[in-house]
Amino acid sequence: MSKRSRVGREMKATWDELCAGDEVAVHEARKLSRRAQAELRVSDAGGRKRRAWRDLRRAAAPLRDHDVTGEHLRAALTELGVEDSTLAYFDQTWAERRSRLLAQTVWPERPRGFDLKSGWRKEARHLAERDGRHLLKQGQAALNGGEPQAWHDWRKRLKRYRYTLELLGQVPPVLTEVLKALGRLQDAELVLALLHAEPALLRYERARLIAREEAARHAAQERVRELFPALTGLFPVQSGD
Known part of the structure; x- marks a missing residue:
């Protein structure tokens, strides 16, 4: 339906x-x-x-x-x-x-509503399983020395995965916690990019602000590494993977 x-x-x-x-x-x-x-x-x-x-x-x-x-x-x-x-x-x-x-x-023009097609639950389950396999590999690459963009891309895909699971009424707490840490990581990247791009901005506090956000970035990455083993349990593994 x-x-x-x-x-x-x-x-x-x-x-x-x-x-x-x-x-x-x-x-x-x-x-x-x-x-x-x-x-x-x-x-x-x-x-x-x-x-x-x-x-x-x-x-x-x-x-x-x-x-x-x-x-x-x-x-x-x-x-x-x-x-x-x-x-x-x-x-x-x-x-x-x-x-x-x-x-x-x-x-832009305000987006309009739409209908989810008949059989959308089956399609959502299929997409979640397929996405999970890609997310596992993408996450491993980010954790193994990936650049900020790799972490950001993984976060965007994880958010889409989360919303797909939400359609099915099943968002595991570990996924929420990982996304929370990745969100703080991305926020730190935004702040650091701004501070480096505009040296005159808050110049008297700039060094301390940079140090704070670098520490937050590191803590967020470590939190994700801590949670990653539990997160991998969500992703299906095919024989031969």
Whole structure:
């Protein structure tokens, strides 16, 4: 039996807030686009709908990256015990940066809903099994000295895998924990990239901020390595693999 996806209705409900740049709406739009990506793989929807949700995700990405980076920078400044005047200056300049970024954002046409085709559960199980084999190899490559992009690509695939499992109502806690660690890893990469690209940004605290994020990156990678043996139990292994 076919099933109507909820992502279109949920996106419609938050669309005005998203276009206004609401921080929560931006975050929700990113999550909805990821859910849609997983659901579209088991639906009869064509490439046009896939592109619509992809375009939305790409449009929201710079704002979401800005918000996440700002959250970590402000938390770090607070943790480092900077003066209130420094925090106030950061808040003002970061808000100004966001306003400029929002003004440059071009939102695509709102993505519409779609139906999951009859037999979507069977297709979801098939995709989860197939993805699992690839994710095992991709994860091993990332852990064995992979570059930041390798970790990031693995995280994106794991997120899609998670949403596929969510369709089936079975998201193992270890997968959630791995994604949490990978999310912190990616956030650290974003902060470090910004600090290296803009030496004048928070220049008096720059060295300490870089050290903090490098430590967070290392801790996140170690956490993933710790969890990886349990994670591999989720992935099917074919004879000859």
